[in-house]
Amino acid sequence: MSSIVARFKVRVDARKLHKALADMPLAVRNKILRKGLRAWGTRVVKAVRRGVLPADLETRRDVAVKIKSYRRGRVMWAAVGVRKDGMRVGWRSHFWDGGFRVWQKGIKADGTPKKPPTRASRNPNPRFVPFSYKRGWRDGITKRNLGRMIGRRLYLTRARAQYAPLAEQYVRDAVAEAIRGN
Numbered sequence: 001m002s003s004i005v006a007r008f009k010v011r012v013d014a015r016k017l018h019k020a021l022a023d024m025p026l027a028v029r030n031k032i033l034r035k036g037l038r039a040w041g042t043r044v045v046k047a048v049r050r051g052v053l054p055a056d057l058e059t060r061r062d063v064a065v066k067i068k069s070y071r072r073g074r075v076m077w078a079a080v081g082v083r084k085d086g087m088r089v090g091w092r093s094h095f096w097d098g099g100f101r102v103w104q105k106g107i108k109a110d111g112t113p114k115k116p117p118t119r120a121s122r123n124p125n126p127r128f129v130p131f132s133y134k135r136g137w138r139d140g141i142t143k144r145n146l147g148r149m150i151g152r153r154l155y156l157t158r159a160r161a162q163y164a165p166l167a168e169q170y171v172r173d174a175v176a177e178a179i180r181g182n
Contacts (some may be wrong), residue, residue: 004043017171017172017175018035018076020175020176022086022177024178025122028178030069030076032077032174032178033171033174033176033177034067034069034076036170036171036172036174036175037067037077037078037167037170037171038065038067038166038167039063039082039148039170040078040163040170041066041067041078042065042169043163043166043170044065044080044159044163045064045065045080047158047162048063048080048155048156048159048160048164049063050155051153051154051155051156051158051159052153052155053096053153056096057091058088059082059089059093060106062082062083062084062088062089063080063081063082063083063089064080064081064082064096065078066078066080066089067159067164069094069144071132078167081093081156082156093156094150095151095159096151096155097152097154097155097156098151098152098154098157099149099151099152099153100149100150100151101147101148101149101150102110102147102150104146104147120165143163
């Protein structure tokens with residue numbers, strides 16, 4: 001997994017867990033933290049997949065959890081999102097999470113219908129050559145002639161709101177289970 005679209009971050013207070021983990025070797029600590037983060041991540045992945053559009057099998061397939069450790073195990077990082085490496089669909093996941101609006105064809109910025117071109121095969125605006133267009137021309141328009149909101153599923157946003165506060169509890173449960181096992 002080379003890259004994931006990370007939609008939210010969670011910080012776990014390490015001071016509270018330090019007392020329980022202080023007497024364990026570093027390799028065991030890493031396994032415990034990894035196990036807790038993996039359990040949390042799999043629950044979040046299931047919640048995200050439930051929110052994806054039922055017909056969108058590619059996005060459902062590409063939802064994943066990634067766990068990495070930095071500074072020789074002193075920092076653990078976990079992310080849940082839609083993979084975007086290779087031929088994945090993660091680059092478009094934000095469209096369906098937050099929704100998008102389609103620009104209506106044949107409507108001018110003031111909301112009136114555009115005149116049909118007299119010569120369709122020619123450049124409809126001959127004063128401008130196509131490579132000199134300003135690409136951000138829609139940014140300053142008041143969005144009056146955009147269509148309705150489409151595809152706002154909030155599958156990543158809702159999963160974040162539900163499971164972000166529970167990340168620390170999953171790590172605590174993994175620590176408690178490891179202490180009971182010793």
